Amino acid sequence: MIKGLYEAHLPVRDLAVSIAFYTKLGLKLAWRDGDTAFFWIVEGRSWVGLWQGAEYQTPYHPSLRHIAFEAEYEDLKRSVEWLESIQVDAVPFGRRTSVQPFVRPNQGNASVYFNDPDGNSLELICYVPVPEELRGITDKLSFEEWEKLAGGD
Structure with a gap:
């Protein structure tokens, strides 16, 4: 539906x-x-x-003020540079300190975060195919870590 x-x-x-x-x-x-x-x-x-x-x-809460825009995997790899080119800063997600895009194998997606001028949380996200044997990984992995582990995108 x-x-x-x-x-x-x-x-x-x-x-x-x-x-x-x-x-x-x-x-x-x-x-x-x-x-x-x-x-x-x-x-x-x-x-x-x-x-x-x-x-x-x-009052702000990301569940109320958040939008995720669909993107392509290859575009996400270059997303921080693209955001910088339009004078927008990527921001860390949750407890992460890195602003670089990352992969969530257990969810089958990858994303990068940034804010709009009002502090609304924005995200670029894409689907990532995950082999069944890697679905149990709950750590957030850099693209480099993911590609070494999964053998490509």
């Missing part, structure tokens, strides 16, 4: 600043109306809504 993410919503302090930021990420503005703007993630298929206003500035 469920095929993917259609929409997600994030609170923002300054809609103009957020529009510039999400445009810089390469998303296309779908429409804007007063204190709200929507950007296509996949045009005609999924989008993110940005809502300006004090009433939307609730």
